[in-house]
Amino acid sequence: MSSVSMTVNGKSVTGEVEDRTLLSTFLREDLHLTGTHIGCDTSQCGACTVHVNGKAVKGCTMLALEAEGADVRTIEGMANDDGSLGVIQAAFQEHHGLQCGFCTPGMVMAADELLKNNSNPSETEIRKYLSGNICRCTGYHNIIKSIQAAAAQLG
Amino acid sequence: MYNFVFEKPTTVAEAVAALASEDAQALGGGQTLLPTMKQRLASPAKLVSLTGIAEMGGTSSTGDVITIGGGVTHADVAAGGYGAISKLAGDIGDPTVRNRGTIGGSLANNDPSADYPAAALASGATIKTNARSIAADDYFTGLFDTALEDAEIIVSVDFPVPLSSNYQKFEQPASRFALVGVFVAKFADGVRVAVTGASEGGVYRWTEAETALNANFSADALDGLSVSADNMISDLHGTPEYRANLVKVLTGRAVADC
Numbered sequence: 001m002s003s004v005s006m007t008v009n010g011k012s013v014t015g016e017v018e019d020r021t022l023l024s025t026f027l028r029e030d031l032h033l034t035g036t037h038i039g040c041d042t043s044q045c046g047a048c049t050v051h052v053n054g055k056a057v058k059g060c061t062m063l064a065l066e067a068e069g070a071d072v073r074t075i076e077g078m079a080n081d082d083g084s085l086g087v088i089q090a091a092f093q094e095h096h097g098l099q100c101g102f103c104t105p106g107m108v109m110a111a112d113e114l115l116k117n118n119s120n121p122s123e124t125e126i127r128k129y130l131s132g133n134i135c136r137c138t139g140y141h142n143i144i145k146s147i148q149a150a151a152a153q154l155g
Numbered sequence: 156m157y158n159f160v161f162e163k164p165t166t167v168a169e170a171v172a173a174l175a176s177e178d179a180q181a182l183g184g185g186q187t188l189l190p191t192m193k194q195r196l197a198s199p200a201k202l203v204s205l206t207g208i209a210e211m212g213g214t215s216s217t218g219d220v221i222t223i224g225g226g227v228t229h230a231d232v233a234a235g236g237y238g239a240i241s242k243l244a245g246d247i248g249d250p251t252v253r254n255r256g257t258i259g260g261s262l263a264n265n266d267p268s269a270d271y272p273a274a275a276l277a278s279g280a281t282i283k284t285n286a287r288s289i290a291a292d293d294y295f296t297g298l299f300d301t302a303l304e305d306a307e308i309i310v311s312v313d314f315p316v317p318l319s320s321n322y323q324k325f326e327q328p329a330s331r332f333a334l335v336g337v338f339v340a341k342f343a344d345g346v347r348v349a350v351t352g353a354s355e356g357g358v359y360r361w362t363e364a365e366t367a368l369n370a371n372f373s374a375d376a377l378d379g380l381s382v383s384a385d386n387m388i389s390d391l392h393g394t395p396e397y398r399a400n401l402v403k404v405l406t407g408r409a410v411a412d413c
């Protein structure tokens with residue numbers, strides 16, 4: 001066991017973990033932040049996408065110990081302080097960007113990173129950026145619309 | 156994934172020492188190794204993270220040679236403005252893979268469908284380890300096999316800058332690896348063509364094309380050449396014949412876009 005400390009959604013956290021613990025496991029099972037989803041065992045679905053020091057990564061493909069001292073943001077950190085939905089989340093709700101919602105946390109985290117790097121992405125750019133996020137329900141069209149709407153609102 | 160002991164040294168020398176113990180393995184970005192361990196196809200007793208080693212970070216350019224640290228992520232190479240190599244890095248996997256995966260990890264792994272091996276071989280790159288310098292022509296020794304010894308670490312990679320170069324990747328849409336990829340680099344002293352994704356032996360140089368292009372650097376120069384389907388990879392995504400055809404088509408496109 002090793003001890004690990006990081007900042008998650010603005011709060012300092014510390015834990016005792018087995019060295020093999022994945023970041024996604026630490027978030028879900030130790031911190032009970034179950035918004036970060038696990039959709040595969042092969043690093044392909046993107047449901048586990050979180051931000052580490054401002055960069056989107058697959059939480060299931062990074063060791064918790066590699067996030068020592070890092071600033072981590074999860075879907076739970078995307079809502080506004082009063083608990084209402086953030087702009088991207090609200091756009092997904094408004095534009096029917098989700099059905100079962102399983103992929104949505106990863107989609108929102110990926111979209112957030114995209115819009116930070118590119119405030120007005122084209123449809124092609126959005127599709128390419130989401131190539132690591134798989135949705136089995138929506139057919140993606142409404143996800144694209146949601147992100148375009150969020151981009152327009154965020155300016 | 157089986158448990159292991161994790162270490163995170165801050166120098167190459169410490170990492171080499173940590174790797175000396177039995178069943179120790181280097182951990183780069185983890186984008187290949189961690190999924191492999193989750194499938195229990197690898198079970199190292201110790202993982203030595205290379206992500207805290209400053210000597211392995213950073214890129215620099217002298218104009219003639221671009222040097223990329225072994226721990227530099229695909230995302231950082233993509234943003235570096237290094238022509239075809241940056242374009243190649245920006246098309247690896249997806250953004251999250253690029254934010255963690257490193258050039259050292261990709262070259263050490265030498266997946267037969269990986270992108271960087273084509274860039275390194277076509278550029279005549281030099282792989283610099285903690286112990287020695289290895290020319291790309293001597294480095295790729297077969298499927299998932301390289302000239303690296305146990306516990307040898309890729310510290311940096313030198314890419315000679317060509318007059319012009321281009322990489323054409325025919326993406327396998329589900330994995331986003333190359334179904335076939337061809338990197339063409341034109342230097343003052345000749346053209347080099349490297350092919351990934353096609354051969355069961357891993358990345359290779361298509362020397363007939365190099366000869367033809369040295370005589371006439373145009374896509375037409377390839378017209379008379381044929382690519383044999385012998386030893387080409389066969390899987391549900393493409394037959395050997397399909398891959399052989401792609402080698403020629405993509406080489407032509409790369410030359411045209413050079």
Ligand SMILES: Cc1cc2nc3c(=O)[nH]c(=O)nc-3n(C[C@H](O)[C@H](O)[C@H](O)COP(=O)(O)OP(=O)(O)OC[C@H]3O[C@@H](n4cnc5c(N)ncnc54)[C@H](O)[C@@H]3O)c2cc1C
Pocket residue numbers: 042043044180181182183184185186187188189190205225226246247248249252255256257258259260261263264266268269270271307308309310330331332333
């Ligand atoms: C969904 C997905 C899509 C992908 N798509 C592509 C793609 O389109 N094209 C492509 O080329 N790749 C692709 N990859 C693989 C990706 O590029 C990996 O990042 C890369 O193959 C390994 O780099 P890494 O730093 O993650 O290494 P790791 O996974 O940490 O390590 C891989 C191997 O290299 C060794 N190693 C790591 N660093 C070093 C070093 N500096 N010196 C010596 N040995 C070292 C490790 O011991 C291990 O054996 C994809 C991966 C995923 C998960």
Ligand code: FES
Pocket residue numbers: 037038039040041042043044045046047048049058059060061
């Ligand atoms: S859970 Fe599928 S990529 Fe992480």
Ligand code: FES
Pocket residue numbers: 097098099100101102103104134135136137138
């Ligand atoms: S909404 Fe169900 S997987 Fe995307």
